[in-house]
């Protein structure tokens with residue numbers, strides 16, 4: 001990847017940030033505790049300037065060994081940056097969208113406890129449509145990543161069941177998928 005001049009290290013103080021253009025992309029560069037972090041200045045929610053809002057300490061819940069809660073507190077070590085449009089939070093060290101991780105954790109907890117109704121069918125459909133659109137847009141935009149982190153995160157049966165239902169709900173047949181793949185080479 002080509003290098004990009006952001007500024008002299010001596011001119012960027014801890015806690016400051018710079019927004020720079022790299023080609024057509026806006027990138028936010030943060031300096032925190034002597035480390036630099038760079039992320040796309042594009043919020044996953046509605047495309048807001050994700051890197052231009054507040055930075056705040058992560059709010060954590062203190063859980064005791066007997067599973068009782070001692071309330072919420074601000075983390076000493078973990079920091080979030082917050083999109084100024086609607087408050088979506090991102091982890092400063094990883095860039096992960098905190099709301100998405102929280103929702104996924106809640107759904108997984110429900111599954112472990114035998115609850116399959118953490119999301120209503122309506123909420124599930126809205127979420128699935130947003131995920132499909134986001135993945136397609138990022139894929140078309142050249143962000144080449146796989147929709148699953150690894151092959152063990154979901155079973156083959158779960159993939160086939162979901163893929164089959166997706167095709168059916170969009171009124172697509174498997175042969176149409178095959179034709180699209182042969183046309184596009186994907």
Ligand code: FES
Nearest residue numbers: 043046048083086
């Ligand atoms: S666009 Fe960033 S929170 Fe809505």
